[in-house]
Amino acid sequence: MSMDACQGCASLTNFEEKVFMKFQNKFVNLLIMNFILLLALAACSPAGSGSDVEPEVDSVTALEGSSWVLNEFGPEEGPTAVLPDTAITLTFTDGGINGSAGCNSYFGEFTQSGSSLTFGAIGSTKMACPDPLMQQENEYLAALDTVSRFTLEGDQLTLEYEDGRLIFTEGTVEEANDEAEMDEEETIKTIFVGPELVDCVGVAPQECLQVRESEDEEWSLFYGQIIGFEYEPGYEYELRVTETEVDNPAADASSLEVTLVEVVSQTAVPTTPESRPEGSELQGTSWVLTTFGPTDSQTAVLPDTELTLNFDGDQINGLAGCNSYFAEVTINEDGTLSVGLAGSTLMACMNEDVMQQESDFLAALGEVTSYTLSGNRLTLHTENGSLEFVAATMHETGEEDAEVVDWETAVSLLNSGEVVEIFQTHSLDVTLTLADDRTIKTVEPAIDDIFQAIEDCGEPCRDILMATE
Structure with missing residues (x-):
């Protein structure tokens, strides 16, 4: 190989070295610029911003399948406790709710996003109960209808609504009934009233209602009155009534005060020849x-x-x-x-x-x-x-x-x-x-x-x- 050729080889090697050095310098500069950019972006982020972002609440683990018992509701500064011997409950199912409103059972739908919560399509059974119980039930269902947010703290669920808060403790319907010691069969019962008054003798001669607790029983005489019940002969009635013990009743009075809750049915019963008064x-x-x-x-x-x-x-x-x-x-x-x-x-x-x-x-x-x-x-x-x-x-x-x-x-x-x-x-x-x-x-x-x-x-x-x- 001639000297000229060798010099050409050396010249090419020097050129490649220069290109490499130039590329290396640009790469290092690029890395430095990217590092500076990352530092700048980090500096622009608000301090502690992670704590201000509301965590997403998992609706499945938070509410679905849980059951709650209402303790109190109303304005935060003056809430009202649930009436004694009543249980108001709330159970979350797959997109739905149900429970007892104190007198009637209710049902509906719920929608949750984060801590936002709303209820819709709330319906209930239509049983009539004494006024205080019905008033409490109406206020509770009206409050549910305007719920907008909820919070969970341990075994306590708080629902925020238009005029206050509903505060629940975790529990089931059965647990609520046990805690309230409420046995409906002891306070509200069904009786049947016969279509005719019959002669009877208490302290003095009078006419008595005929009553029984099931259609299989024989009629028995009822010497008192059913408060709120307007009896009309010729009809057989099915009634729901409450019984309350009377302290020191009169000699000719019953020891129980019977009050009408609901007339379930009123059926016309033709008079038979045997039951017609003589003449x-x-x-x-x-x-x-x-x-x-x-x-x-x-x-x-x-x-x-x-x-x-x-x-x-x-x-x-x-x-x-x-x-x-x-x-x-x-x-x-x-x-x-x-x-x-x-x-x-x-x-x-x-x-x-x-x-x-x-x-x-x-x-x-x-x-x-x-x-x-x-x-x-x-x-x-x-x-x-x-x-x-x-x-x-x-x-x-x-x-x-x-x-x-x-x-x-x-x-x-x-x-x-x-x-x-x-x-x-x-x-x-x-x-x-x-x-x-x-x-x-x-x-x-x-x-x-x-x-x-x-x-x-x-x-x-x-x-x-x-x-x-």
Whole structure:
């Protein structure tokens, strides 16, 4: 190899060395610049920023499958404790909630994101309970509807809502019931009430309800009253009631105070021939209407009008308020009764209310399905209501201008102070004598309701003379 060629090789080697050195310097500079950039970025980050970022709460581990018992709720500065002997619970399921609101069971949906929590589509059963319990339940369900956030601290769950907080302790429905020592079967029970009052003797002769605790039991006599229950003969009732021990009851009173919680059912029961009072066959009897219409909204007969009903063989007839009417009637031994198409005279009365009453009365007669007799009282039952009559002989007794009024009107007269004398029969018929010598006839809903009405009346009824059969 010539010297020139060798020098060329050396020259090439020096060139490569220079390129390498130049590349190496750029690489080192690049590393230094990246390091400086990282330091600058770190310096720009807020100190302690990690502690200000709200950690994401895992909804599955935090709430789903957990159960809670409410301790108190309301404003933070003055929360209200849950009523004694009640348990309000909250259980989280897969996207849903359920629990006891104290009286009714409830259910709904929940949505959670971080510490945010909302409930939706909340529904409940519709059982009625005493007022304090219902008030607490309504306030609780209303609070749930506005919940927006929650916090978990150990075994305590706090739900924040529009007007305050709900504070729960972890626990199950069973644990809540044990802690509250609440046994519903001891305080609320179901009883059945028979369709007729029967003669009985306590301190004095009276009429008693027939009751039993199951449909398989025989009827037994009930000598007291069920507070809040308006009994109507001809129906068998299923009731939910509470029983409370009475301290030092009177000699003729029960040691238990029974209060109506709910009328579960009311079923019309036709009167059987064996259960009818002796001598109360319909044939040849005459009656005067006092009220008629739906069971829960009876209408009293208009003043100065008289609607009558007479049984004559297979026919009925009477006055409809303006016109006379007549119709065929079928009375069966099982207590069912039906009225054929009624005919009437065609006199037009000037008073439109009287004509409307007549039309309603004749229409109701055509819907009668059964009847009940109780002393001087006759009830014709329809599918949705009844027509209430008193015996015409009772209606005609006393002054010629004697009126037959419904029970509510009679109580109003009592409270007005116009009544000076009362006579009660065991067939629920009551006669009121007014200060102006008028005589008023009515029928009390249950035996001795007239005496309870006098007691409730107070001072205006203090000097009333009272007599009974």
